[in-house]
Amino acid sequence: MFPPAEYLSKVKPFSLLQKGELAELVGKMDVGFYREGKQVFRRGENSGRLYFVREGRIGLFSEAGLEEVAEEDELIGIEGALGTGWRPEYDGRTLEDSVIFELDSSAVRLMAGRNEAFRSYVERLSSRRFLELLGGSSLREAEGGLHKPVSQIVGRSPVFCSREERLIDAIRLMVEQRVGSVMVVGPGMEPVGIVTHSDVLRHISSGARILEPVERAMSSPVITVGSGSSVLDAYVKFVSNGVNHLAVVEDGRLAGVISIKDLISSLEVHTHFFRVMKGAAGAIAGGPASPQRGMDEVIKNASRRGLDYPSISAIVAKLADSAAKKAISPWFGDPGARAAAMFTGELGRGEFSFPLQADLLVVGCKQVEGIKEALSEAGINARKVECCDADIQGFLKSLRPDRILDLIDARYILGDNRACLKFRDALRELMGQGALEGEAVTAAGSCGEAEVLLREIADTVKILACRHGDMVPKPTWERLETLGSQDLIPWELSVTLREAYIALRTFELTGKVCGDQGRLDKNVNKKVVKTAVEQTKRLKEMMSWG
Amino acid sequence: MADQALEEGDFAAVDLETTGLRPGSDEIVAIAIIPMKGYRILLGSAFHTLVKPGRLDGKSIKFHGICPRDLEGAPSFEEVSGKVRAILEGKTMIGYATDFDRAFLVERYKKLGRIADPMPSFDRGIDIARVEAWLLRREGIPVPRRIGFEDLLERYRLNPASRHDALSDAYLAASIFQRQLKRASERGATIQELKDLRDPDLQF
Numbered sequence: 210m211f212p213p214a215e216y217l218s219k220v221k222p223f224s225l226l227q228k229g230e231l232a233e234l235v236g237k238m239d240v241g242f243y244r245e246g247k248q249v250f251r252r253g254e255n256s257g258r259l260y261f262v263r264e265g266r267i268g269l270f271s272e273a274g275l276e277e278v279a280e281e282d283e284l285i286g287i288e289g290a291l292g293t294g295w296r297p298e299y300d301g302r303t304l305e306d307s308v309i310f311e312l313d314s315s316a317v318r319l320m321a322g323r324n325e326a327f328r329s330y331v332e333r334l335s336s337r338r339f340l341e342l343l344g345g346s347s348l349r350e351a352e353g354g355l356h357k358p359v360s361q362i363v364g365r366s367p368v369f370c371s372r373e374e375r376l377i378d379a380i381r382l383m384v385e386q387r388v389g390s391v392m393v394v395g396p397g398m399e400p401v402g403i404v405t406h407s408d409v410l411r412h413i414s415s416g417a418r419i420l421e422p423v424e425r426a427m428s429s430p431v432i433t434v435g436s437g438s439s440v441l442d443a444y445v446k447f448v449s450n451g452v453n454h455l456a457v458v459e460d461g462r463l464a465g466v467i468s469i470k471d472l473i474s475s476l477e478v479h480t481h482f483f484r485v486m487k488g489a490a491g492a493i494a495g496g497p498a499s500p501q502r503g504m505d506e507v508i509k510n511a512s513r514r515g516l517d518y519p520s521i522s523a524i525v526a527k528l529a530d531s532a533a534k535k536a537i538s539p540w541f542g543d544p545g546a547r548a549a550a551m552f553t554g555e556l557g558r559g560e561f562s563f564p565l566q567a568d569l570l571v572v573g574c575k576q577v578e579g580i581k582e583a584l585s586e587a588g589i590n591a592r593k594v595e596c597c598d599a600d601i602q603g604f605l606k607s608l609r610p611d612r613i614l615d616l617i618d619a620r621y622i623l624g625d626n627r628a629c630l631k632f633r634d635a636l637r638e639l640m641g642q643g644a645l646e647g648e649a650v651t652a653a654g655s656c657g658e659a660e661v662l663l664r665e666i667a668d669t670v671k672i673l674a675c676r677h678g679d680m681v682p683k684p685t686w687e688r689l690e691t692l693g694s695q696d697l698i699p700w701e702l703s704v705t706l707r708e709a710y711i712a713l714r715t716f717e718l719t720g721k722v723c724g725d726q727g728r729l730d731k732n733v734n735k736k737v738v739k740t741a742v743e744q745t746k747r748l749k750e751m752m753s754w755g
Numbered sequence: 756m757a758d759q760a761l762e763e764g765d766f767a768a769v770d771l772e773t774t775g776l777r778p779g780s781d782e783i784v785a786i787a788i789i790p791m792k793g794y795r796i797l798l799g800s801a802f803h804t805l806v807k808p809g810r811l812d813g814k815s816i817k818f819h820g821i822c823p824r825d826l827e828g829a830p831s832f833e834e835v836s837g838k839v840r841a842i843l844e845g846k847t848m849i850g851y852a853t854d855f856d857r858a859f860l861v862e863r864y865k866k867l868g869r870i871a872d873p874m875p876s877f878d879r880g881i882d883i884a885r886v887e888a889w890l891l892r893r894e895g896i897p898v899p900r901r902i903g904f905e906d907l908l909e910r911y912r913l914n915p916a917s918r919h920d921a922l923s924d925a926y927l928a929a930s931i932f933q934r935q936l937k938r939a940s941e942r943g944a945t946i947q948e949l950k951d952l953r954d955p956d957l958q959f
Binding site for chain 1 (some may be wrong): 794795798799801913915922923926929930934
């Protein structure tokens with residue numbers, strides 16, 4: 210393959226193109242070598258090109274200065290593939306000697322018109338539906354695997370013949386269509402039998418001839434399943450009848466065929482779900498060597514199997530709660546002590562960082578010695594264990610606003626629940642007195658590190674939710690959803706920022722788990738960060754309006 | 756064209772696949788030409804074709820991998836000579852061992868000249884191995900006795916998965932020359948100076 214095509218064939222979205230399509234695209238591009246500081250494109254000028262950084266870096270400059278850096282394998286101007294009017298928002302100048310593949314926008318548009326997968330990727334990248342691009346699957350989807358209709362897992366059109374045709378005709382169909390079975394149908398397209406490889410072998414070995422009618426060799430009756438039946442129904446039929454193929458029927462007529470292989474591959478995501486939960490069960494039990502490692506392995510496995518961040522979070526939060534309960538129960542055995550333990554910060558709202566860390570608040574009890582070590586033995590690295598005695602108000606008033614913000618995500622784990630309610634009432638009262646009034650999130654305002662940006666989004670969203678009276682600990686994406694559904698922020702803003710937040714979380718986790726940021730899709734990552742920064746700015750502006 | 760500024764020059768990266776090493780008796784089986792404007796490689800104007808030779812023996816197939824069946828339906832050199840001449844017109848040839856490619860083209864056109872087409876006057880080209888030797892010498896670095904194409908690819912960290920296809924090799928030669936252009940222009944070289952480079956010690 211031609212070297213530039215060979216290179217692009219490994220990078221999304223170009224990897225979605227057919228070999229010929231990619232060759233056509235590459236055949237219309239220029240390869241520019243720009244010395245450091247040279248202008249590649251100008252703000253507002255439609256050059257009719259998309260720029261792919263093959264080597265080096267392009268700095269994107271506004272009037273205020275450098276805004277962003279496009280690095281190797283990044284694409285600038287993908288919007289140009291969707292419409293003719295795209296104009297760069299920035300001046301593009303090389304920050305070092307750079308090799309740039311300059312693609313013809315109209316050729317890219319042509320490919321987008323021809324190739325559905327390519328167009329869909331480009332559109333999604335542009336429409337900010339990041340979660341689809343990440344390809345993560347959620348537990349809800351996995352659970353839904355068994356309940357989806359059979360029609361969704363039927364692939365190609367059925368291969369069939371009439372009962373009067375000869376066996377040799379059925380064999381030829383198997384060879385030509387590369388299938389392991391042929392359905393035999395009656396005059397009304399109703400399935401009457403099936404001929405499989407093993408039927409053919411059995412028939413011939415018994416001395417019969419291949420020129421005989423196919424009905425002499427077929428297995429009959431054939432087991433059928435309605436196209437609207439669930440995958441679970443099909444599974445039951447496979448098992449109870451001991452067959453490898455089912456005829457899918459609609460109004461009694463043959464509509465498709467599913468094999469046991471089709472069924473297994475349709476449950477692939479489901480299998481991941483089971484494997485993750487199996488790993489989780491091991492971690493709860495606490496391996497003899499290192500429970501922390503066990504917990505981290507669950508996170509790693511879940512991430513590698515492609516589950517999205519909220520789904521992994523749901524598993525991890527349950528595991529952490531369960532492990533913590535078990536580990537610290539000796540401190541909370543006395544019901545008269547009116548003491549309770551709560552997770553605060555990230556684990557309080559049901560999110561997590563990798564490796565797993567926890568902040569713990571003990572309310573109504575002064576004795577916390579040994580809790581940190583007990584949690585650590587259970588696989589949870591406790592970063593901070595705080596203690597708040599009976600004087601909750603005094604405790605809260607001694608804190609800085611950012612610590613109060615942190616305690617909003619205090620979530621009950623174990624002990625006397627009344628102690629927690631008392632704590633939350635005191636917190637609500639303090640908030641009512643304007644504890645966070647004027648509190649502004651001052652973290653990153655530009656494309657800083659993802660971790661800083663994530664904290665900024667989480668805090669901003671939390672402050673906004675609190676201002677509208679919602680102090681329930683919950684994940685940031687759920688807070689955004691609530692704010693959007695109650696029209697407290699524009700719905701489109703809540704959806705976009707929610708998508709970007711989850712995508713960033715997923716990127717961050719994948720990067721840490723795999724230890725290889727290079728395998729991540731840089732185009733998506735860049736786009737997500739940019740979107741997250743823009744939308745967070747919008748959110749902050751809304752906060753300042755009150 | 757030789758008086759153009761080096762960074763603005765019109766170049767054409769050329770690579771040929773041939774049936775042997777003797778321009779007088781061996782023939783061309785593939786031609787690839789990729790025009791360049793200064794630092795810019797213009798793939799949209801690239802030309803690549805297989806060429807049907809009078810005869811093709813087994814010896815050369817192991818080098819270029821082009822089999823007689825691949826050449827069924829390919830045009831003769833005479834059929835593509837006009838296009839080749841038009842695309843090379845006004846440009847400085849660049850490539851690896853350009854003397855070799857140039858000699859083949861001149862020989863082909865000479866033969867055609869006796870038949871129909873007037874022979875174009877091919878100027879000397881720029882050889883990227885000679886440019887590299889010149890750059891190294893200017894930079895005070897010892898020059899190896901032999902600078903192979905693979906050495907140049909390694910030096911400029913160009914790692915193609917496949918090679919020995921005229922179009923790929925022409926592209927790689929153009930990519931090497933892009934990078935050499937920067938160093939050569941920083942040292943005040945002119946197109947004519949690079950064309951005149953000779954190095955009797957440099958073996959190919």
